[in-house]
Amino acid sequence: MTGEILPQEFGGTWSLIKLDVLHDYLRFFTTALKNQRFRLVYIDAFAGSGAMLIDGGPGPLFDPEASSIHRGSASLALAVEPPFDSFQFVERSAVNVQSLRALAQGRPDVAIWQDDANTRLREICATFDRRSFRGVVFLDPFALSVEWETLKSIAATGALDVWYLFPTTATVRLLALDAEKVTAGNAARVSQLLGTDDWRTEFYPEPPVQTTLFGNEPGQRRRLADVVAIEAFVKRRLESIFSAVSEPARLGRSQNQTLFSLFFAVSNPNKRAIELAMRGAQHILRNRRRASRPRSGR
Ligand SMILES: C[S@@+](CC[C@H](N)C(=O)[O-])C[C@H]1O[C@@H](n2cnc3c(N)ncnc32)[C@H](O)[C@@H]1O
Known part of the structure; x- marks a missing residue:
């Protein structure tokens, strides 16, 4: 050939x-x-x-x-x-x-x-x-x-x-750092990659309630996961099938x-x-x- x-x-x-x-x-x-x-x-x-x-x-x-x-x-x-x-x-x-x-x-x-x-x-x-x-x-x-x-x-x-x-x-x-800014398309790609939607709660944990003059308000959900946390999540996901x-x-x-x-x-x-x-x-x-x-x- x-x-x-x-x-x-x-x-x-x-x-x-x-x-x-x-x-x-x-x-x-x-x-x-x-x-x-x-x-x-x-x-x-x-x-x-x-x-x-x-x-x-x-x-x-x-x-x-x-x-x-x-x-x-x-x-x-x-x-x-x-x-x-x-x-x-x-x-x-x-x-x-x-x-x-x-x-x-x-x-x-x-x-x-x-x-x-x-x-x-x-x-x-x-x-x-x-x-x-x-x-x-x-x-x-x-x-x-x-x-x-x-x-x-x-x-x-x-x-x-x-x-x-x-x-x-x-x-x-x-x-995105702000959970609200993760587009539907990007979220779908990450779920397809990881085989779950659990990354949402894992990477963007529920923020503490903020007390303001107007009462209690939910805080902004921000991504806390860094490279180390994402790697640990991927390892756990792989361990669930291998x-x-x-x-x-x-x-x-x-x-x-x-x-x-x-x-x-x-x-x-x-x-x-x-x-x-x-x-x-x-x-x-x-x-x-x-x-x-x-x-x-x-
Ligand atoms: C990083 S390169 C692989 C390099 C290769 N392992 C090497 O050492 O030479 C990725 C390759 O995957 C091909 N590719 C990208 N998406 C693909 C897909 N969905 N199915 C098959 N091949 C794909 C690209 O054309 C590219 O040649």
């Missing part, structure tokens, strides 16, 4: 940390399960083009030295040793699908779907054969694209581990700016499977935090 692998431009140094974590876990996963009877599948629901260009940044701070092309998640997964038995790449953009086809070069173990991630993932999960397969799903959306129903379908397989790049800052942006969920790794331009929160979740209910997966993921997250510390704050 001919064609070119076209790097997509997005992200920053935090994207490389995210991909390092994923890559380390994929190697851990295929190594840990290599002598078991299961067939191993890697599912990339927002697969991209197979390569990414990290821009040096616009404006006066543009640093051409910082611009660089890197392998994307699909490319890293294809090269993991020991290898996965099969791959499912889902990507909405036709250009990126062309690029993924060039990357896969007609390999029979790679299925490439030009489709919506939610639709295709639910189909894959609905027919997932738990007796024969184990796998890893990577959810790497640009924004609030992962619907709660999709996470439920992954959890219901009881056989897939997930790395989910939760869009923390994009979610905060939809949640067997185990990691503390998230915060990813952003600096230690003070969280753009995304990278969660790891295990759907397998088996105690030994949970322990193994969580031990692997937590070890990788701890090492990555240590390794990235000197770079943070830039």
